[in-house]
Amino acid sequence: MNNRCFSKLLITLLISFICINLSFGQDSPIKFGKIDLAELQMKSYDKDTSAEAVVLCDFGTHSYVYHASQSFKAVFERHRRIKILKKSGYSWATFSIPTFTSRDMTQKEYVMSVKGATYNEENGKIVTTKLEKESIFDEKVSETQKVKKLTLPNVKEGSIIEYTYRIESDFTSEIRAWEFQKGIPVVWSEYQVRVPDFYKFQVLTQGYERFHIAENHPENLNLSASAGNILGTSYRFVQKDVPALKVEPFITTIEDYRSQVEFEIAAYLPEGRMAKYFSLSWDDFSKTLTNYENFGGQLSKTGFLKETIEKIKSAKLDTLSKIYAAYNFVSSNMTWNGQASFLASGNLKKSFESRTGNVADINLMLVALLQELGLDADPVVLSTRDNGRVLDYYVLERKFNYVIAAVNVGGDLLLLDATEPLMPLGQLPTRCLNGQGRLIHQNVGYWVALKSNEKDGQTVISSFEITEEGKLKGQMSINYLGYAAHRNRLELKKDKNEKYIENLKKTHPNWEVSSVKFEEVDSLYNPLQVHLALNINEEVGMAGDRIYLNPMMGEGEEKNPFTAAERKYPVDFGTLIEDSFIATFQIPKGYVVEELPKSVRVSLPENGGKFTFMAGTTGDVITISSKISFQKTMYFAEEYLLLKSYYNQIVQKHAEKIVLKKAQ
Numbered sequence: 001m002n003n004r005c006f007s008k009l010l011i012t013l014l015i016s017f018i019c020i021n022l023s024f025g026q027d028s029p030i031k032f033g034k035i036d037l038a039e040l041q042m043k044s045y046d047k048d049t050s051a052e053a054v055v056l057c058d059f060g061t062h063s064y065v066y067h068a069s070q071s072f073k074a075v076f077e078r079h080r081r082i083k084i085l086k087k088s089g090y091s092w093a094t095f096s097i098p099t100f101t102s103r104d105m106t107q108k109e110y111v112m113s114v115k116g117a118t119y120n121e122e123n124g125k126i127v128t129t130k131l132e133k134e135s136i137f138d139e140k141v142s143e144t145q146k147v148k149k150l151t152l153p154n155v156k157e158g159s160i161i162e163y164t165y166r167i168e169s170d171f172t173s174e175i176r177a178w179e180f181q182k183g184i185p186v187v188w189s190e191y192q193v194r195v196p197d198f199y200k201f202q203v204l205t206q207g208y209e210r211f212h213i214a215e216n217h218p219e220n221l222n223l224s225a226s227a228g229n230i231l232g233t234s235y236r237f238v239q240k241d242v243p244a245l246k247v248e249p250f251i252t253t254i255e256d257y258r259s260q261v262e263f264e265i266a267a268y269l270p271e272g273r274m275a276k277y278f279s280l281s282w283d284d285f286s287k288t289l290t291n292y293e294n295f296g297g298q299l300s301k302t303g304f305l306k307e308t309i310e311k312i313k314s315a316k317l318d319t320l321s322k323i324y325a326a327y328n329f330v331s332s333n334m335t336w337n338g339q340a341s342f343l344a345s346g347n348l349k350k351s352f353e354s355r356t357g358n359v360a361d362i363n364l365m366l367v368a369l370l371q372e373l374g375l376d377a378d379p380v381v382l383s384t385r386d387n388g389r390v391l392d393y394y395v396l397e398r399k400f401n402y403v404i405a406a407v408n409v410g411g412d413l414l415l416l417d418a419t420e421p422l423m424p425l426g427q428l429p430t431r432c433l434n435g436q437g438r439l440i441h442q443n444v445g446y447w448v449a450l451k452s453n454e455k456d457g458q459t460v461i462s463s464f465e466i467t468e469e470g471k472l473k474g475q476m477s478i479n480y481l482g483y484a485a486h487r488n489r490l491e492l493k494k495d496k497n498e499k500y501i502e503n504l505k506k507t508h509p510n511w512e513v514s515s516v517k518f519e520e521v522d523s524l525y526n527p528l529q530v531h532l533a534l535n536i537n538e539e540v541g542m543a544g545d546r547i548y549l550n551p552m553m554g555e556g557e558e559k560n561p562f563t564a565a566e567r568k569y570p571v572d573f574g575t576l577i578e579d580s581f582i583a584t585f586q587i588p589k590g591y592v593v594e595e596l597p598k599s600v601r602v603s604l605p606e607n608g609g610k611f612t613f614m615a616g617t618t619g620d621v622i623t624i625s626s627k628i629s630f631q632k633t634m635y636f637a638e639e640y641l642l643l644k645s646y647y648n649q650i651v652q653k654h655a656e657k658i659v660l661k662k663a664q
Helices: 003-008 037-041 087-093 282-291 303-314 319-333 348-354 359-372 482-507 637-654
Strands: 053-067 071-084 094-100 109-122 125-130 136-140 145-151 160-169 175-179 186-196 199-206 213-222 229-242 260-268 377-382 402-409 412-416 436-441 444-449 455-466 472-481 511-519 528-536 540-543 546-549 576-586 591-595 600-604 609-618 621-630 658-662
Touching (some): 071 087, 094 109, 094 160, 109 145, 186 213, 186 260, 282 436, 282 444, 303 319, 303 348, 319 359, 319 412, 348 359, 359 402, 455 482, 482 528, 600 637, 609 637
Parallel strands (some): 053 186, 455 576
Antiparallel strands (some): 053 071, 071 160, 109 125, 136 145, 175 260, 199 260, 213 229, 377 402, 511 528, 540 546, 546 658, 591 658, 600 609, 609 621
């Protein structure tokens, strides 16, 4: 994980605060039912006129109560008010409240005191429509989770909606995370947390937005009349005028960049009783996973692999051949069920007998097989790109959701994932290319960079003649490299050739393909080759005595994906990218070249990327070549404008035409 990137991201551990504010502990800045007519009459939000809705206020508290009959409980309360500006914002009138139950049913959460209303203006007056019980529904998500769904009534463009609710929870050592940033702007977001001092929490904040208030101070907590005052700590976090969190292209998950605060239990220190500490070192983490039955416990249970182990050993293969044999055995005999987890679903033998399993079933099986072959292999736990990045400075088991295999080959680690069909040995799926993972070797471990030297790219080589009727006729070969080859091989395996040709026609409707030939489909370590014979009708235009040709023939970059004026978080491609294009055009008899695009070379700083475009003629043949390379997988926010400009130059150059003129 790049420290520069994440220091910029402002993810920090706020273990203590030095600010003290005597006004801390104030009530909600809004009162239920007291609506400002000016806000109701507001037609748009001046700080973001494109917003479909805006959160006027989101106020939450976490505290504790003591009931003589029900013991100690955590209490979460929320009051939210939203202005609806457009029809597309109606979805904000529907909200779900999740609650949880422990598997043994001894701990539960209860939603109570749900109240809501919609406010509209009619003839200069505020008309209130209350939330009825009939609009509140309970839904079971799993054995341990339920949601209470509510939809505010009579919502229109211009409406203001608000709702409040309270949750009492038996999970007293857990504090709900608070998101300050949403997909719409937020005017005011505040979270107050009061914690008895026999609980110690680590506080983690994330995001790019500044805190208007971030403070704590000691406070006497009055939990009940019978319990009396208990010394505790009060926290207050406020952000105001928070911009909408918008999804940008080329990121891991937007949740990596959302402004929020989380509380993670560190210790339980009851008076007169033994203390319990929850914060682990990374070696503690390794020890814990090694002792898990569904993780380290499965690596020694390899009896069901005995026949395979003996067969591979008897072949007396070298190290790399052994690794390939083990990888090929697991990947060809197991099918991934799509479930991501670093814990096996059960006994690996049962998964092998059913020939299907989750990620851990498959890759722990691979680790176990490699170890039985005498190889230095270990599991590596990680978080996939859609699950978010792992914080390397704080031990959070819940941040991990995946496991792969690592094997030491001559001092270098070879990373393996046997879940993906047709994936070459040592090439990780793009979902795994997310910063770093933690290698678990018995009771110790270390960080492993999750990266690939494989590119995602293609090389297009074509030869065409330009007919006097203004058409192109010729051949094109497309060589798919690395990850592009894998994607297309999967498509060919699933749908044979028909799907590929169908997609080709969708993306290039003006191509008339007369024949398609595929080569190296089963050779996973070579580029996948596609050879086309085709006519192209619409990339050539005729006007008077001139022919206008688009030399990229629909294969060029037509739109810059980077449209935002600025960007606060990195551009993360995941893989290296390289696209090459070479085309020759036979000039029709009686025509000469009047205009060719100029050749250019454009580079990003620090060898970050290069774009070359060349155009020339040899006799009556025009040659065009274009090569785009992104030589880093991640570009920091400071590089965004350069990256945007780089892409603009590519789009502009690929749009230029060749002009032919009839000879006099």
